[in-house]
Amino acid sequence: MSKKLYEKTIRTEKIFSGRVIDLQVEQVELPDGKQSAREIVKHPGAVAIIPITSEGKLVLVRQYRKALEKEIVEIPAGKLERGEEPGECAIRELEEETGYKARSLQYLLSFYTSPGFADEIIYLYLAGDLEAGHVNTDDDEFVELLEVSLEEAEAMVENQVIHDAKTAYAVQFLRLRELRS
Amino acid sequence: MSKKLYEKTIRTEKIFSGRVIDLQVEQVELPDGKQSAREIVKHPGAVAIIPITSEGKLVLVRQYRKALEKEIVEIPAGKLERGEEPGECAIRELEEETGYKARSLQYLLSFYTSPGFADEIIYLYLAGDLEAGHVNTDDDEFVELLEVSLEEAEAMVENQVIHDAKTAYAVQFLRLRELRS
Numbered sequence: 001m002s003k004k005l006y007e008k009t010i011r012t013e014k015i016f017s018g019r020v021i022d023l024q025v026e027q028v029e030l031p032d033g034k035q036s037a038r039e040i041v042k043h044p045g046a047v048a049i050i051p052i053t054s055e056g057k058l059v060l061v062r063q064y065r066k067a068l069e070k071e072i073v074e075i076p077a078g079k080l081e082r083g084e085e086p087g088e089c090a091i092r093e094l095e096e097e098t099g100y101k102a103r104s105l106q107y108l109l110s111f112y113t114s115p116g117f118a119d120e121i122i123y124l125y126l127a128g129d130l131e132a133g134h135v136n137t138d139d140d141e142f143v144e145l146l147e148v149s150l151e152e153a154e155a156m157v158e159n160q161v162i163h164d165a166k167t168a169y170a171v172q173f174l175r176l177r178e179l180r181s
Numbered sequence: 182m183s184k185k186l187y188e189k190t191i192r193t194e195k196i197f198s199g200r201v202i203d204l205q206v207e208q209v210e211l212p213d214g215k216q217s218a219r220e221i222v223k224h225p226g227a228v229a230i231i232p233i234t235s236e237g238k239l240v241l242v243r244q245y246r247k248a249l250e251k252e253i254v255e256i257p258a259g260k261l262e263r264g265e266e267p268g269e270c271a272i273r274e275l276e277e278e279t280g281y282k283a284r285s286l287q288y289l290l291s292f293y294t295s296p297g298f299a300d301e302i303i304y305l306y307l308a309g310d311l312e313a314g315h316v317n318t319d320d321d322e323f324v325e326l327l328e329v330s331l332e333e334a335e336a337m338v339e340n341q342v343i344h345d346a347k348t349a350y351a352v353q354f355l356r357l358r359e360l361r362s
Contacts, residue, residue, distance in 0.1 A: 005325065034321070119249055
């Protein structure tokens with residue numbers, strides 16, 4: 001890591017500690033010796049799953065996102081519990097939100113969602129060989145399931161019914177996989 | 182929108198108002214009549230740009246992200262200023278961070294980065310016909326430029342030097358465009 005870009009913490013002010021996120025403001029020394037403040041959201045990390053049925057359909061969940069004040073459609077996803085391994089979390093979240101138990105799970109990659117202000121990282125998995133079961137969401141989680149073809153998913157990205165980054169990424173991933181095979 | 186999923190705000194508690202983000206906690210009534218709290222980060226929105234040089238190279242910026250306590254490599258991006266139109270913002274941010282003035286700019290799509298806890302939306306653009314100029318970053322912004330081939334960018338996603346969602350999306354976008362042409 002080059003020292004040219006490094007920002008040293010001078011002090012940290014803890015603003016909020018919540019159920020999902022914490023917020024802190026860090027006073028930093030910039031590479032040129034001046035100071036600035038960074039507003040930082042701490043998040044436990046999450047997993048997201050690209051579930052493919054035996055018919056080749058992509059399983060999606062529709063839910064109301066209070067931050068957006070609207071419903072959006074996403075691939076199944078959820079926060080890591082304390083000490084939980086991402087692969088376990090992927091299996092658990094997929095089953096809770098969709099009822100599907102994945103008998104095949106492939107780790108793809110991880111990404112940061114908002115590096116400008118948050119440390120959230122998402123571990124992305126491809127799930128197949130799905131066994132249907134019962135949905136069992138958290139008490140404060142209400143979802144509707146959709147199973148769509150890749151072409152339908154692409155139309156949903158186009159018309160922005162699919163409107164979040166991880167899901168748009170997932171749709172591209174599936175198209176690339178198809179074009180390469 | 183189905184009422185089955187809607188969450189009605191009972192009250193809003195404003196926690197923090199910062200330079201980049203605000204934080205509030207909303208007490209909501211769930212579809213089943215029970216209540217829960219939602220921790221919500223308000224963000225002004227941002228743009229990200231996929232800049233392609235005349236040699237077909239992707240222009241990337243390396244910067245220290247305090248939220249992650251490390252350097253990462255991203256496509257150029259930046260927050261919307263108050264009242265700023267996303268296309269103008271894309272032209273401005275590209276020039277500030279890379280020195281390049283885009284004579285061609287194509288809007289691709291928008292996406293939410295973290296719908297579980299934040300309202301941040303990113304408007305994504307493809308920029309071409311680039312005219313080199315002078316970098317002029319904000320006072321608290323320090324970046325290094327890289328120009329890489331698509332193959333190099335894919336390797337950087339693979340080894341997670343490229344480790345954020347919008348940039349991984351951009352790399353897939355370029356590969357899809359190439360496979361389809």
